[in-house]
Amino acid sequence: MPYEPPTHRVERSIRATTGAKIVAGVDEVGRGAWAGPVTVCAAVTGLRRPPAGLTDSKLLSPKRREELAVELETWVTAHALGHASPEEIDELGMTAAxxxxxxxxxxxxxxxxxxxxLDGKHDYLGAPWQVRTVIKGDQSCIAVAAASVIAKVYRDARMAELPEEFADFAFAANAGYPSPVHKAALAELGPTPYHRLSWAYLDALPRWRHLKKVRIVPEPTTPESGGQLGFDF
Known part of the structure; x- marks a missing residue:
């Protein structure tokens, strides 16, 4: 399928129909990982032409992602990152996290x-934010694509910096996702302090099943922002 670069079409539509002046693209990384935080980037780009080759981070090679992230950090009008730690994911559930x-x-x-x-079809933000969800927004919307690249490169780098004592899990290569090396290390060594302990993967690990956490706190409708993170990002 031919490559179609992202555009400002959705942003222009929002500006025209709502009068919005500042429109942020939001994307996450780490939702499907077994270890590490979920990381979200919010990026504001205005209506300028983006760096060449910008698209969904998953479609880029690691080298090109890193190069683009450097360009984007000075190209965007503004950007910021937010994280929810493994402990918060276990306590709140993924949607609230x-x-x-x-x-x-x-x-x-x-x-x-x-x-x-917001990338995807589900609005996990809700009020008071004015949200437009866009399926495959990280491929079609410039601001979301920029957020996708920045979030991915930042989180991958932080996962690669986890202590050497957890080298058997190959976090530098898999970023906490369930690769064969990661699965083998889990079966042999059990979860690290960086693992999500409420997730179903522990059901398949008889030696470590007793560590599984059961979430008893219902997902809040308006979780507090800010505060201290259990994961040192």
């Missing part, structure tokens, strides 16, 4: 956005 991380990112921007373009 995503909202928590996204609120932290959005509220860390220099100016509050008037509207948000």
């Amino acid at each position: 995503l909202r928590l991380a996204a609120c932290r990112a959005l509220e860390a921007l220099p100016e509050r956005p008037d509207a948000v373009i």
Whole structure:
């Protein structure tokens, strides 16, 4: 399928129909990982032409992602990152943890956005944010694509910096996702302090099943933003 670069079409539509002046693109990384935080980037780009080759981070080679991230950090009008730790994911559930991380990112921007373009079909932000969801927004919307690249490169780098004592898990290569090396290390060594302990993978590990956490706190409708993270990002 031919490559179609992302555009400002959705952002222009939001500006025209709502009068919004500041529109942020939001994307997450780490939702499907077994270890590490979920990380959200909020990026504001204005209507300028983006760096060449910008698209969804998953479609880029690691080298090109890193190069683009460097360009984007000075090209975007503003950007900020928010995280929800493994402990917060276990306590709140993923939907509420995503909202928590996204609120932290959005509220860390220099100016509050008037509207948000959210990648995917589910609005996990809700009120008071004015949200437009876009399926494959990280491929079609410039601001979301920029957020996708920045979030991915930042989180991958932080996962690669985890202590050497956890080298058997190959976090530098898999970023906490369930690769064969990661699965083998889990079966042999058990979860690290960076693992999500409420997840189903522990059901298949008889030696470590007793460590599984059961979430008893219902997902809040308006989780607090800010605060201290259990994961040192």
